[in-house]
Amino acid sequence: TTTQPFIDSLFGAPSVGGDVGVKNYEIQMGDREYVAGGYYVPNAPGTPEIRYPTYQNFNNETRAVNFIHCLLLAYIGPNQYGFDAFNEGIVRAVTMRIARLTQVQTALGLDPELVEQVLVNVYDVEGHYDWYNQRALGGAKFIAPNLRDVPIPDAGSLGGLFWVRYKMAGSAWAKALVEVPGEQFLKTFNEGFYAQPGIANNVPALVALGQSTLNTLRPGDPSIEGLSFAEWFKRQYILETKNTFGPKLLVEPVPVTSSLGGSDFGVFFLQANWFDTATNGDETLLSGTSYPIYWQGNFTFNRDFPTTPDAEKIDIAGGYGSVVPNLSKISGEEPYRASVDVPVQDQIERVYLPVGSIATPSLPTPRDLYGTVVGASTQAGDVLRLTVTVNSSAIPDVPVTNNAFGVLLGTGSFLGNARLTVNVVRNRLGSDTTLLTRRVNKGPGPLALDLRVESEQSFSPAGGLPKGMALIGFPVNPLASVNSDVLGIADNQVLAARFNSSKAKYDLYPELESFKIGHGYFVRLNVAQPGFSVVGRSYKNIEAGVALKPGWNLVCAPLVEVVPTSRIRVVKAADFPQPWSSAIGIDVGTDFFEFTPGPIDPASGAPETGTLTPATDFVPGKAYFVRVLAPEGVTLSFQAASQTGLGPTRSVSGPSLTGWRMSVTMTYGAKQKAAAILGQSTTATRSFDPREDSGMPPGIGGFQVIVEDYEAMYRDVRPLGGGEVFTLHLQGLTPNKVHRLDFKSLFGKVPSLSLRDSKGKSLGTIKPGTAFQYLAKSRNEYIQVVVGGSK
Structure with missing residues (x-):
């Protein structure tokens, strides 16, 4: 009875009348729901039921605040909102407001400081909402199903993100409560929901209800924090109700x-x-x-x-x-x-x-x-x-x-x-x-x-998104968390993947993470989107970082501008930042690679494969394979053109070239081209040498020249002084068609060369600067390049 007038004023009357049982769940309740303040079961056997721990080892303030929370859940009644972001968020916002009222604290004999401690623990983020508003918050449920009955560790872990989710949800809806004079927003919103409970799981309808509530309460300025309800809603990550993975x-x-x-x-x-x-x-x-x-x-x-x-x-x-x-x-x-x-x-x-x-x-x-x-x-x-x-x-x-x-x-x-x-x-x-x-x-x-000044922008990649296979990246952090929403297509039409070096395979949608700034993804579309654009948060006039783990990573520049490697620093563990030029061959691979879509597939009418080639700059909207050699991983820090210069770095000089280098370029028709580099050096070793050699990324198939050695190689440099046999794996050939192999000297004097097929049959000698016409018999074939008369 003490809190009822305030509940009715701020939250509204119960959606339905009737009895509600209260059952002591001090022993049965899982740790996370215990911390969260109990819960309400509208379809409990016999009568709806508040399941509430009595908090035997806690003070009266804990009991009172958490019981108000459960009581408000019961007010919503049999047709609860379908998502914790609404149910728990709205309830917690009003719980905070009521528990802080002097009239309530006095009537219930509560200590204001102790009440505040309870609210700070699981209801309120203490003014730090801006800092914690991050994408990881989103999801349908604040407590993951598999963690519901798992004990919270005694020390060293909070047991998951549920603490922050509950607090951020309450703080988000508290913004709505404050927005309208008289604090009537949540009451009116609830009443609108009670009138149409069928929208419990319909987020667009709930968002529309939010806007209509603003229209009703303040028609002259129907906004929240200066935005329409829909625009405000999409910027609160805690209110993302769809699970992302x-x-x-x-x-x-x-x-x-x-x-x-x-x-x-x-x-x-x-x-x-x-x-x-x-x-x-x-x-x-x-x-x-x-x-x-x-x-x-x-x-x-x-x-x-x-x-x-x-x-x-x-x-x-x-x-x-x-x-x-x-x-x-x-x-x-x-x-x-x-x-x-x-x-x-x-x-x-x-x-x-x-x-x-x-x-x-x-x-x-x-x-x-x-x-x-x-x-x-x-x-x-x-x-x-x-x-x-x-x-x-x-x-x-x-x-x-x-x-x-x-x-x-x-x-x-x-x-x-x-x-x-x-x-x-x-x-x-x-x-x-x-x-x-x-x-x-x-x-x-x-x-x-x-x-953040000019922190949001709409990015449109050059040419939009093509039909078929493409490798794309996001120089902005999309406001939408769900990948189908970002692409503007139905969920069952999304075909996307990202290489995961920890698993040595691609993560495929829907297991794939949410599209995010700085990351790259293979995407296949059934229909081209020439006008594609994505609205997101961007870095403006500031350096921006992308984290990479050991192995191959798909990376995009986190800036909406072309970034040369001269404006990239590499940060490993607790080391001093290094310029890209000093880190290659030590912390990152010698080459990084871009993807060029292949020819039109006659069956699908779109490119289904492509070619990986070395790149020189990071272009916004394009993704690149970057290899990390450091076992700790690295962070690439991209500097904006508006910045005046890099901070202090320590340079490490790379090895000077010795011996010789030669490129082998395979072409077919006017558009298909792929290459590899062979060489010998006085500093090379028999094993993979990251200062000399360069691996080939794990592509998706297509027109490619790969040197088969310790691994699939783009650049294979071996010790100088003896004969060598380099095995070229030619991929994506067109059977019964002639392909051209060009041999070009890049550095030093190339020894005598001869070619053999995979069975050891001689195909003749070759000189750098000349070409070899090769009739393909299958999609994948092998040619040996014999250097210096090696057998």
Whole structure:
């Protein structure tokens, strides 16, 4: 009875009347549902039932908050929303609001501080929504089916991402609650749902209901945080209701603001959650190692190495790992933006942290409005600042220093539920330009902002997407998480794959991960899409990283511009970054490869295969095979053209060429061409030498010349001083047709050459600079190139 008036006001009346049982599940309930606050079973035997643990070892505040949560679930009644993002999110938003009401706390004898502790644990993200809004959150259920009854480890792991999902869902819908004066949005939304319960599993209909609710409550401005409900909804990853698959990574930074002293300046508790989602929704909590990369600077990135013990590595076990770096000063007490890349195998997440902007030993009182600016185009002499209104009232301008800011407001208006309008303003030679305007809704407490200028764009690859087989990459991070939505086709028409070097095979859709920035995919379409475009978040005026694991990786530049290798740095583990030219043959392969679709297949009317050839630049929208030689994996850091220059690097010179090199190029018709390189060198060895040799990526079949040796080779360089026999595997031939083999000297003096077929029959001698006409008998054949009279 104490909470009923507030529930009715904020959440609405129950969808149906009747009795609801309450059953003690203290013993039977799994750990994760126990932590989450219990649950409601509308179809329990006899009568609908709240299954609620009594929390025998916890305080009254825990019991009260979690019971309000269960009671609200029961209010929804027999026809629950079909997804946790709606059911749990809406309920948790209202639970937070009611539990914080002074009237409720007084009537129930609750301690406000203890109530806040309960909410912070599993209901609220404490103003860090911007930081945690990452793709890994999405899915139909917050607790994976296979983990529901599995105990949470006593130490070293949180047992999965369910904690963050519950908190982010409540915080997302709390934004909607704050948006409309009178806090009537969720009540009206629920009432609209009760009137048409058949839309429980129909996300487009639920999104339409969200918009109609805004239209009803505020017809003059039917938006949420400045966007239509549909546009807002697709930008909240926690509200993605479809399961996506493959490995996922989420990074949670938490500022450390107490007990600071000495050299402490930017201390953060950095948590990594790493897991894999199967097609049935089950989650595997993974183990591994991450070497976080702490970048200082705006245009020029310099890697920072925190002095905190063990800050260079995150050991992940049971899906969870953490580290507490102290990011160092760069110019006295000036704050700055740090860009932190957390790579694990071929997954990477970046968070931007306002170092020195929240609390330091010299300014120990934590600021309550802090964050970073990313993507602003600035030059020497420019000054950035924020203009901010809180509930339509302006506050003093917020200075931005080195793309970071932090101020202490301390007002009741700001520290409660509030609607903010934030402008990023650049002053250049006395003239102001507004670079970004964002509307942000917040709950009680401080607020962290990740302000990204021109952070979204629509990318259209040159020529669109062709019919048949293509190798594509995404220089933007698509807003849509489901691959069929990105491609704009039905789910059962998606044919996509990505090579997985850990399994030495391709991951195929639907097991394939969500399309993401920096990754490449083979895609086959039945119908060309010349006007294809994808809307996504992009990196603007900043360096961007792509994580690669050992072996072959399909990589795309994470920037919407052509990136030469001179603007790529290679970062391995906790090492100093190296330029690409110094890392080849040591940490990455000597060559990287692009894909050219082959001829039209007469049966399908589209290319079904293609040729892999060495590339020189990374072109936006195209993907490339890059080989990683370092057993720890590497991160490729791509520098934007707008940046002024690379930070410090250490160069390592490669070996100078000795001996000779020769290319063998096979052509058929006017369009099909493939090549390999043969050679001998005084520095070569009998085994695979990454400084001399280059393997051939695991293609999908097509017109190709491969040197068969220790593995399939593109470049095979052997010791100088003796005869050699190179076996060429010619693939994708057209039987009974003549193909041309051109032999061209690239370096040094090539010894005498002769050719043999696979049975050892002589095909004659050949000189560099001449061609050999070869009549193919089958699709795949072998020719031996005999060097120096070898037998």
